[in-house]
Amino acid sequence: MTRPNGAQKRSNTSIKDQAVLSPQEHHEKTDYSRWRLRDDHGTHTWHYLETDEEIKAWPQTTADKYFLGMETGLPNLPPARKPLESIRNGLSFFSALQLEPGNWACEYGGPMFLLPGLVITWYVTETPIHEAFKTEMKNYLFARQHPEDGGWGLHIEGDSSVFGTAMNYTTLRLLGADPEDPRLIKARQTLWKLGGALNGPHWAKFWLSVLGVLEWEVVNPVPPEIWLLPDWVPIAPWRWWIHIRMVFLPMSYIYSKKWSYPLNDLTRQLRSELLTQPFETIKFDNHRNTISPLDNYHPKSWFLNVINWFLVYVWFPILRPASLAKKGEDWVWWLVRAEDDNTSFSNLGPVNGPLNALVCYIHDGPSSYNFREHLKTLPEFLWVKDEGMLMNGTNGVQVWDTAFLIQAVHDAGLAEDPKWKPMLLKALEFLEDQQISEECRDQQKCYRQQRKGAWGFSTKKQGYTVSDCTSEGLKAVMLLQNLPGYPKLVSERRQKDAIDVLLTMQNKSGGCASYEPTRGSELLEYLNAAEVFGRIMVEYDYPECTTAVVTALHMFSKHFPDYRKDEIAAFKNRAIDYIRRAQRPDGSWYGSWGICFTYAGMFALESLACVGETYANSERVRRACQFFLDRQMEDGGWGETYRSCETGVYCQHPQSQVVQTSWVVIALLEAGYPERGPLERALRMVVGRQQKNGEWKQEAIEGVFNKSCMISYPNYKFIFPIKALGMFAKRFGDVELI
Numbered sequence: 098m099t100r101p102n103g104a105q106k107r108s109n110t111s112i113k114d115q116a117v118l119s120p121q122e123h124h125e126k127t128d129y130s131r132w133r134l135r136d137d138h139g140t141h142t143w144h145y146l147e148t149d150e151e152i153k154a155w156p157q158t159t160a161d162k163y164f165l166g167m168e169t170g171l172p173n174l175p176p177a178r179k180p181l182e183s184i185r186n187g188l189s190f191f192s193a194l195q196l197e198p199g200n201w202a203c204e205y206g207g208p209m210f211l212l213p214g215l216v217i218t219w220y221v222t223e224t225p226i227h228e229a230f231k232t233e234m235k236n237y238l239f240a241r242q243h244p245e246d247g248g249w250g251l252h253i254e255g256d257s258s259v260f261g262t263a264m265n266y267t268t269l270r271l272l273g274a275d276p277e278d279p280r281l282i283k284a285r286q287t288l289w290k291l292g293g294a295l296n297g298p299h300w301a302k303f304w305l306s307v308l309g310v311l312e313w314e315v316v317n318p319v320p321p322e323i324w325l326l327p328d329w330v331p332i333a334p335w336r337w338w339i340h341i342r343m344v345f346l347p348m349s350y351i352y353s354k355k356w357s358y359p360l361n362d363l364t365r366q367l368r369s370e371l372l373t374q375p376f377e378t379i380k381f382d383n384h385r386n387t388i389s390p391l392d393n394y395h396p397k398s399w400f401l402n403v404i405n406w407f408l409v410y411v412w413f414p415i416l417r418p419a420s421l422a423k424k425g426e427d428w429v430w431w432l433v434r435a436e437d438d439n440t441s442f443s444n445l446g447p448v449n450g451p452l453n454a455l456v457c458y459i460h461d462g463p464s465s466y467n468f469r470e471h472l473k474t475l476p477e478f479l480w481v482k483d484e485g486m487l488m489n490g491t492n493g494v495q496v497w498d499t500a501f502l503i504q505a506v507h508d509a510g511l512a513e514d515p516k517w518k519p520m521l522l523k524a525l526e527f528l529e530d531q532q533i534s535e536e537c538r539d540q541q542k543c544y545r546q547q548r549k550g551a552w553g554f555s556t557k558k559q560g561y562t563v564s565d566c567t568s569e570g571l572k573a574v575m576l577l578q579n580l581p582g583y584p585k586l587v588s589e590r591r592q593k594d595a596i597d598v599l600l601t602m603q604n605k606s607g608g609c610a611s612y613e614p615t616r617g618s619e620l621l622e623y624l625n626a627a628e629v630f631g632r633i634m635v636e637y638d639y640p641e642c643t644t645a646v647v648t649a650l651h652m653f654s655k656h657f658p659d660y661r662k663d664e665i666a667a668f669k670n671r672a673i674d675y676i677r678r679a680q681r682p683d684g685s686w687y688g689s690w691g692i693c694f695t696y697a698g699m700f701a702l703e704s705l706a707c708v709g710e711t712y713a714n715s716e717r718v719r720r721a722c723q724f725f726l727d728r729q730m731e732d733g734g735w736g737e738t739y740r741s742c743e744t745g746v747y748c749q750h751p752q753s754q755v756v757q758t759s760w761v762v763i764a765l766l767e768a769g770y771p772e773r774g775p776l777e778r779a780l781r782m783v784v785g786r787q788q789k790n791g792e793w794k795q796e797a798i799e800g801v802f803n804k805s806c807m808i809s810y811p812n813y814k815f816i817f818p819i820k821a822l823g824m825f826a827k828r829f830g831d832v833e834l835i
């Protein structure tokens with residue numbers, strides 16, 4: 098697996114100069130004992146150490162080794178028979194993964210369309226890539242190539258698609274893979290069978306046009322002038338879901354400029370590798386709407402097709418005044434800069450990060466301050482694991498996983514145990530450090546939600562409030578700070594600031610969305626141009642987010658009964674009503690951020706429990722429990738595949754899953770389900786899967802977004818079994834399970 102020390106040389110040459118490497122190179126691995134994760138106030142970056150002095154000065158930690166899939170040396174523990182023994186073993190392993198600032202981290206992979214955007218951005222801006230990064234990125238892409246057909250899907254478990262295959266093939270080539278490598282030949286064959294890059298979705302066509310491999314005529318329009326629409330217009334972009342508007346913002350600038358990288362030998366070759374007919378014979382505007390059925394999860398509406406037709410054949414060539422184009426571009430540029438400033442160049446996510454970087458490059462040039470700052474923050478999305486280097490779905494999971502771990506240990510009744518107190522104290526210090534303390538620059542002008550007092554999903558630096566991240570962060574803080582022996586690090590005022598933010602987040606329906614309350618009609622889905630995702634245009638109500646907010650308000654009002662009392666009570670009532678309405682006739686709830694019914698059911702039943710609605714007194718809760726009981730598997734576990742998210746119908750996984758089983762156990766315990774039997778059988782399976790050193794191994798992917806794309810939450814396999822076992826022991830005692 099490793100190369101001799103020092104054999105990996107640093108390279109500062111542009112990736113352009115190394116387009117073709119020898120076939121042997123493809124099997125290279127870096128020396129894994131040289132990788133280190135730095136965590137600076139939650140900001141993660143991976144480093145490859147060059148010299149022996151560096152290695153001595155910066156030893157590899159247990160967490161580094163675990164992330165890299167190396168032997169951690171953590172000891173075998175006495176076998177667990179009872180819930181609390183299993184929790185202790187789990188915590189003894191998981192506590193060794195806590196990082197210096199107090200947070201947990203992990204790979205946050207799954208989506209297979211992120212790394213291509215970054216590598217294309219680096220390539221077209223002629224940014225040198227560290228040799229070790231290149232090697233491991235190639236390794237990851239090869240490791241995730243589907244063995245049967247050589248392609249890639251939208252996400253790691255998804256079937257091969259044009260988006261996945263064209264983008265990752267291109268990425269491998271930009272990173273120096275040889276087109277005659279048998280794995281690339283196989284990928285090409287699959288891509289051609291699927292119709293080649295012309296059958297890709299909008300975002301594939303966009304990136305390949307930036308790279309200069311396709312012509313801009315193949316890209317459906319993204320006019321910057323849409324940002325000039327007055328706010329009252331029902332389709333104005335400030336109403337869109339924030340991820341879509343922050344992606345279409347920089348995209349519109351680049352589209353308007355029709356900026357492309359000049360053709361070179363490699364991109365010329367890519368034209369023949371990615372296309373099924375000679376480039377010169379293609380009439381690109383005829384292919385704006387061609388798309389393989391495998392990519393077409395959400396077909397474009399006829400309405401959008403008409404608008405696109407008008408934009409392509411009338412607006413852009415005939416009507417568009419140059420002054421309006423300029424005004425649109427200028428305003429978009431202003432908004433891009435505001436986003437960069439408000440996130441210290443971290444940006445909202447892994448798609449708009451590279452796009453904003455490219456906008457700064459185009460607008461300000463390669464040596465500009467803005468572009469250079471982007472180059473510093475882009476690596477914060479990267480992660481190294483045993484399979485190689487990937488791009489995470491966010492710049493980390495810091496606040497989210499840390500808040501959940503605190504709650505799990507608390508719910509297991511172990512927060513005052515001297516053994517775990519130092520760990521929890523550090524976790525609390527981390528959350529204190531990560532609470533957002535100021536509003537954005539030009540908050541109104543850039544349509545940002547109130548955020549002072551909030552927590553985000555990853556870091557304070559990224560700076561976006563999320564309804565449930567603020568809630569889970571606040572709950573974790575309140576749980577610890579109200580125990581004897583924990584300092585009050587987050588003051589009363591700051592807890593109230595968090596509540597003030599939460600109180601801005603409710604929709605008219607009573608439910609809560611993710612980053613902002615819903616600002617536009619669901620009809621905006623008729624303008625969904627991305628093809629590969631569903632439900633992306635506006636915010637929706639989510640049982641998960643709503644529950645987090647309700648339970649945070651509930652806990653807060655126990656400690657501060659007078660603060661905004663009536664508003665909190667009204668908020669709670671309306672939210673619980675929404676949860677009740679969102680239940681399906683079969684007793685389940687559809688989950689949008691975890692797979693799928695098992696995830697949402699856990700939250701919804703927690704909501705109902707917090708207003709005293711349980712198995713004993715509610716037909717609704719009994720129906721929800723029955724839904725789960727009907728699906729318990731032979732071995733006592735539950736298992737649901739990601740197809741549930743795509744189809745909206747519960748899809749049975751052939752294997753039970755530790756994480757989903759824990760979710761259901763938590764759900765049934767929240768519901769006050771009276772019988773011990775099904776819970777015991779479930780937890781027996783969970784404890785049976787625990788390894789001798791206390792860890793649980795990775796199973797199927799846990800998370801989802803936009804209905805079609807899955808994403809990994811590797812720490813869930815620690816957090817949720819601990820919580821489920823702890824809640825069970827509290828209720829039924831620390832009984833022998835095995």
Ligand SMILES: CC(C)=CCC[C@@H](C)[C@H]1CC[C@@]2(C)C3=C(CC[C@]12C)[C@@]1(C)CC[C@H](O)C(C)(C)[C@@H]1CC3
Binds near residue numbers: 340344490554611
């Ligand atoms: C289509 C685009 C722009 C893709 C980039 C990926 C992002 C959209 C995804 C990656 C991680 C992601 C699923 C996330 C969320 C939203 C969408 C994200 C950011 C949120 C914050 C929504 C609310 C959820 O309850 C929860 C907090 C779990 C997630 C966390 C990750």
